Each structure stands twice: as structure tokens, then as C-alpha cells.
Amino acid sequence: MKKQDSGMRLPLRLIIILSGTLLLAFTYYHINYQNHLTEGGFVGLALLGKYVLGISPSLSTLILDIPVLIIAMIFKGKSFVVNTFISVGAFTVFYGLMERYSGWVIDLQDNLPLAALLSGVLTGLGAGMVLRGGGASGGDDILSLLISEWKGIKVGTVFILMDVIVLALSLFYMPLKETLYTVMAVVVAGYVITFTTSLGRPKLSKAPKIQPARVKPQDGTVM
Template sequence: MKWIRWKEASMIVFGSFVLAAAFYHIHVQNNLAEGGFIGIALLVKQYFNISPAVTTLLLDIPLILVGLKLLGKRLAINTIIGATSFSIFYALMERYSPFSLNLSQHLFVASIIGGVLVGAGLGLILRHGGATGGDDILSLLISKISRLSVGKVYFVFDAVVLLASLMYLSWNEVAYTILSVAVCAYITDLVLYNRKQEPVYI
């Protein structure tokens, strides 16, 4: 229990709620694609018919273990908190949420709103020493090695995955998702670095 700092944990849980709400009510309901490990899992599902639940788990576990070794036990614990709370919130919203936000005819608006909310949720989680999965840890590690900001690393990683997704998605869907990812990267950096003290990683 000494590795759990409850103020950090509560902010990570709140960030996960914002993240889940944005993904479900903006991205999913308006057919915007996904980057990161979720996007890779969708590609694997498309061509090999393997469940994204299995793929994301196989991708996450090694990187959580790497994060434990290189970035510290606190990050690993906080990642478990972030990933678990995100999954719970998303499952509850998917099943019980009465809200439907149809912006399919206004994908520019959807991509901007989605990017702002996802970036805010992700920034809160990272700022308080957490992550939502292995791709977050990978971005943190690349940021430390390359000195690129976390948001820029996210943008490059997600853009590569989304370009690969053109094998089964339309240019229109991918273009608006890349716009959302760019907004998300900017907001993530704004939230993560908008204080004098460095973000907590270990």
C-alpha cells in the first residue's frame, strides 16, 4: 500500500474517466479511428481475426514489466490503476450511457472536441505518474531517450499506426483522426508540462 499515493491515484482515476468518456462518446460514436496499441489491435483483428482484448494484453504486459524495471514500481502500480479504471469506465459507458453525440456530419468538430478531451484526460494521468497501458510507457521511455515531448512522441506513434490503418479505413476517417491526434498531443503537453515541477514518473 505504501506505493499507492491516494491523491495521485484519485487524479489518475479522474483522468481515466475523462479519457473513457471522450473515446466512447466522441471517437466511437462518430467512427473516428484509433492510434497506439488500440489501433494496432484493430489491424490485427482485421487481418488475423484475433480479439483486440488479447492483442492489447500481449502488447501491454511486456512494456509494463519494462516500465517496472526502468521507470519504477510506482509507475507500474499507477499504470495498473489507470488501465483498470479506464476499462471499467469504458465498459460502464458502453453498456449504460444514455448519451449519444452524433457529429458524423461534423467530423471536424468531433475531432477537435475529441482531441481536447482525450489530451486533457491523458495529460492528467501522465502528470500524476500514471499511464493507461503499454503504449503510454513506450511513449514515456522514448521521450526520456530522445528528449522529444511526450505529446510529440504520441503524435508520431499514432500517425504511423493510423497510416497503416488506411489498409481498411477511408482517407476521410484517417485524416480527421490524425487531426484529433494532433490536438490531443498539444493538449497532453499543455496539461503535462504546465507547472514548474517535473511530472512524476518514478
């Protein structure tokens, strides 16, 4: 993480990560799922794999996530990967609880532009919070972050490009209308992620070099 966040205490990091994850679970269930917006990123690729190859999304997401997590362990360090596992695990719990117990229905199918706008803002804020806390909400977010640091491109821009490519491929099996509104949500989310992750940080004039994470011998923390 950047120097500005290096002094953030662990309890605060966990609060930020869990709050961002809760916001993501709320958005994916109450906005995306209830209003039939599609998915980009690794989830979208997993759904595409099910449609084209008949591979279960539970298996394909694992296949996609594992190599990215290994790369993240090398370049971002153990604490980043642990925080990512916390976010992924918490998302599963939060989403499951909402799916089972929440009776709140946010029906915006007659106003899909508003649904897309809300999805983009809340998804971007949630994912950005998890990144600021020192983790990621999934393998696709890790990949976006690594490419951003490698190429010096804003993380939100990478997020948009990756999701738009996946959504374009998803047109093989998804309705055009919902896919286009999901693209709108992705673009909004990308800008919000960039804003959230860069808030209070100086702009970089050139791309930082990605180097393997180093560990301080005194306390084992990642530099």
C-alpha cells in the same frame, strides 16, 4: 516523476489518475465511438492485427502491453506500474458503465472537424492527467513517455508520431475520411498532452538519462 510532483500525496495522485481516466472513457465512447473516429496506438495496432492476421485484439493488446510493462517496471518503478494498472482497470469499468447505462448521444457526424477537435482536447487532457498522477493509460502511453525521456523529445510529439504511423497503416481497412479526422484529433491530443505534462515544470536543455528506478531502503519508495 519530476521533482515538482514528488511531494504529491497518494490520495491526490489517485484522484488525478481516476479523473483523467474517466475523461478518457467519456471521450472514447461519446466522441470517438459514437462518431466513428478510428484508433491509433496499441489499440489501432490490435485492430490492424485482427484485419491482417485474424488475431483477437484482446490477445494482441496483451502481447503488446506485457513487454512494455516489464520495461516500465525496470525504469519507472513499481508505483508507476501499479498506477497504470489502476488506470487501465478503471477505464474498463468506466467505459463499460457508459456503454451499458449512458443514454447520452453526442452526434457530430455532420461536423467531424468539431468531433476531432473535442476528441483531441479531451483525450490529451485525460492522458496528460494520468501521466501527471504518476501512471499511464496504456502501453502505448508508457512507450511514448520512455522514448520522450530517452531522446529528450516532448511526450506529445512522440504520441503524435506513433499514432500517425499506426493510422497510416490502418488505411488498409479504415475509410480515408474518418482516418484523416482521427489524425487531426491525435495531433491536437499530442499538443494538449505536452501542455498538461509540462505545466509548471522547467524546460530541460538536454535529454535526461533513463536509469533503472531505485528504491529507498528506509520506506521502499521509488526515487
